[in-house]
Amino acid sequence: MAIAEKRWSPFSKTFSIPSREEMEWTDIIEGKWQERDYTQDELDYKETLKVQYGFDDKAARIIVKLKRNIYNNPKIRKDRKDYVFTRLLGGLSYGHEDNGLLKRFMWNNTAGQMYKDLDIKEQMTINFKLTESEYVYLKYKVRIQHENYGYYNTIQKELLPQYKKTMETVLGREITEDEFEKLWNKQIDAFKGKTDFSHQYITMATHLYGKSRLADLRGGHENTNDMSGWLGDTTDVADTKPSIGNDDYKADLDAVNIINIMKKRNLDFINVSNEYYNNLENGILNRAEEFKKI
Numbered sequence: 060m061a062i063a064e065k066r067w068s069p070f071s072k073t074f075s076i077p078s079r080e081e082m083e084w085t086d087i088i089e090g091k092w093q094e095r096d097y098t099q100d101e102l103d104y105k106e107t108l109k110v111q112y113g114f115d116d117k118a119a120r121i122i123v124k125l126k127r128n129i130y131n132n133p134k135i136r137k138d139r140k141d142y143v144f145t146r147l148l149g150g151l152s153y154g155h156e157d158n159g160l161l162k163r164f165m166w167n168n169t170a171g172q173m174y175k176d177l178d179i180k181e182q183m184t185i186n187f188k189l190t191e192s193e194y195v196y197l198k199y200k201v202r203i204q205h206e207n208y209g210y211y212n213t214i215q216k217e218l219l220p221q222y223k224k225t226m227e228t229v230l231g232r233e234i235t236e237d238e239f240e241k242l243w244n245k246q247i248d249a250f251k252g253k254t255d256f257s258h259q260y261i262t263m264a265t266h267l268y269g270k271s272r273l274a275d276l277r278g279g280h281e282n283t284n285d286m287s288g289w290l291g292d293t294t295d296v297a298d299t300k301p302s303i304g305n306d307d308y309k310a311d312l313d314a315v316n317i318i319n320i321m322k323k324r325n326l327d328f329i330n331v332s333n334e335y336y337n338n339l340e341n342g343i344l345n346r347a348e349e350f351k352k353i
Contacts, residue, residue, distance in 0.1 A: 086117075090116050111336055126144055152205045196229055
């Protein structure tokens with residue numbers, strides 16, 4: 060009602076279109092409606108996605124939707140659900156359809172390949188019922204979170220139009236340059252200092268993949284698992300230059316710690332993830348000390 064009164068012109072007898080900021084409350088209401096039947100585990104997991112990785116409510120809800128559609132699918136064996144979930148999310152940055160053939164081949168032979176005839180997008184939209192717009196939004200947020208982009212004023216000027224156009228495609232509307240700058244910096248702030256989401260998830264998927272793969276020829280199955288995470292980041296065993304930032308450090312340790320707890324206690328990923336990060340936040344657990352125990 061307050062917005063209607065503000066936007067009413069007594070002179071022209073018309074309403075002007077509310078600004079995007081004024082309409083944000085509708086997004087909040089819609090989001091809460093989507094969460095109306097969330098379990099406590101799902102609410103906790105959504106909060107983990109926001110706190111540990113910096114995702115906004117919309118991206119977190121899409122991930123929860125994907126989780127539901129995978130875990131409720133009777134065609135997927137119970138002992139494969141965690142793998143399918145982590146492999147798809149990690150695959151948004153590693154070995155996806157936009158990568159070259161060599162990169163796709165390498166990751167399919169490291170983290171495994173679920174469906175040879177379907178790429179990541181087709182699996183998420185066809186098999187697990189994300190809408191096209193949900194997939195586009197999630198892919199964008201996961202890749203921005205992964206790539207460590209800088210603030211607006213650090214972007215090369217010739218790239219700004221391309222970045223703005225991509226954001227407009229994701230949002231489904233045109234935006235001004237000022238709005239683009241504001242939204243870009245807001246998401247960079249949200250992701251700053253957070254754990255690398257897709258790096259952690261592709262590493263967990265690699266650990267959960269129980270079948271033999273070509274990469275195992277070089278040191279065995281466990282060596283492949285380690286190369287996908289901490290060993291590949293800190294040494295040149297994977298034929299890449301060692302590189303590990305704080306986001307990778309946390310992703311590598313958390314991936315191994317969570318998988319170890321899952322296997323040791325025979326629990327599913329969501330339960331362990333919620334408990335693990337709750338213990339981290341409350342000082343009950345230290346990721347480095349937990350890693351040393353393995």
